[in-house]
Amino acid sequence: MECSQSGVRIFWSRRSELRPWERALKLEKIEDRFWQELWRLEAPAVVKNFMWKVGNDLLPTKGNLFQKNIVQNPNCPICLQETEDMLHILWSCKSSMAVWQECGKKIQKLALGETDGKGLLQYLMRKLEGEDLLMAIVVSCMIWLRRNAVVFDREFTPPGSLVADAQRVVREFTQPVMSSDLPLRPASGSAVTWTPPRYGTIKINWAAILNHVMKQTGIGVLIRNANGELLATQAKFFSSLMDSSLAAALGAWYAVKLGCDMGAHLEGATLSVVAALKKNGPCGSSFLI
Template identity: 30%
Template sequence: MRLLLHRDAASSSSTARLDPRSWKFFWASRALPRCKETCWRAICGLLPLKETLFRRHIDVDPGCGFCASERENEDHLFLQCPAAKHIWFAFQLAIRVDSFTSFQAFWTAVIAMDDDEVLAMAQTVVYAIWEARNKVCFQQGELVVATVLRRVASLLEEAQVRDLARAPSVSLPAKWSKPAVDIIKCNFDASLRVDGTGGMGMVARDCQGEAMAAACSFPILCTSPLVAEAMSTYEMDTTVGY
């Protein structure tokens, strides 16, 4: 996937403020909460960047934690630093950020796309850049772009697993209809967890609703709910006698 973002000619750090509707879309993203919060803090100028600390008379070198050639502020660290440019372009979105003069202008363009997937990816990239910067500054680590990209992929996968785990199950009304006389009705069902394990069960009842036979199995390993239900019909056929 390659993403082309166009800079508004009038955009600047003072004019590219996000409106309430944009913030609502921003916070509804499928990215991990820590990624959204870090990105929000960066947009609002709330991260303890070196230039911010220096302006507050804290004894710190204001140089960028990656390149040390420019002062470390939101615009430089997340857009203008050669390391940031490399990360944005090397990631699957292939974004060229050279045309953006401010971090807020960049986010105005991202949100204007109205694409939740792109938004979540961009928020995660910002978090990974900030995390990598902290490791370089405080753990004497070395910036490796490939490592940052793998971290982004890992965070996005974690967010996807979280969403699957939190997805509400669909509850159907419990209504059973009796079969005709001399007919035995078999009902079966199966469920799966995110890790691929699950269980299945079945029951056979006559026209009066009396249980004639039942069976269940747990745990099972399966690839989809449809296959699990197919397995439950096979289990009923081979293990339940009438």
């Protein structure tokens, strides 16, 4: 069989074009690589889940709800002027642009040309890294939470306060752990490493955790004996962000209540307790019974 040189060139030029299934496979690999990079990011789990929803256009924006005939008006609930899609509420709305202007210079200089939420994430991941990238995605998450506060609670967080909250989240997430013996870190900011109580007694520890991303407060209580054996636990979650002192005090109340429910008896000099409570400094997060 003979084949002309021109015929060979035509054959190979056509073969170099990707077939439909090959193009689909290549796009799928690119898609998988994007999600792999996203899940490898050093970020709080709640922020990664938020990014996953953004990348899949799963947030209940007014635009999405309008397409499903759930709401009658697709306009943004903040600016009231444009359709609220993922990109609008997180980036191009005037209220969101005011937030980004409060961020660092690297974020301020970004010029977005994407058309959807996934494009926004890909753009941020291309242009930023490290704490700058973490800051950008945390700010995005908080912009969405602020939007929900406007819709459901009629509350609007100023740009400066929102960025300050995001900076605190990044700072708390990135601060290094200096020891494998993890201490309890109550909301008051003090740290107490657990040590066993004297024989024949039990120790009650409590901690209050403030989640600035989700605007929530968590309280946990542990009761252990002198051998370190766990006798009782309790956890409470509140859908509001409390003052750190209030959260620590509420944790103490739950700790005392759980101890009393187990039949423990509290003893102490009343005057000294009152004097301790009147001090400006934070109270301890453990006590002996």
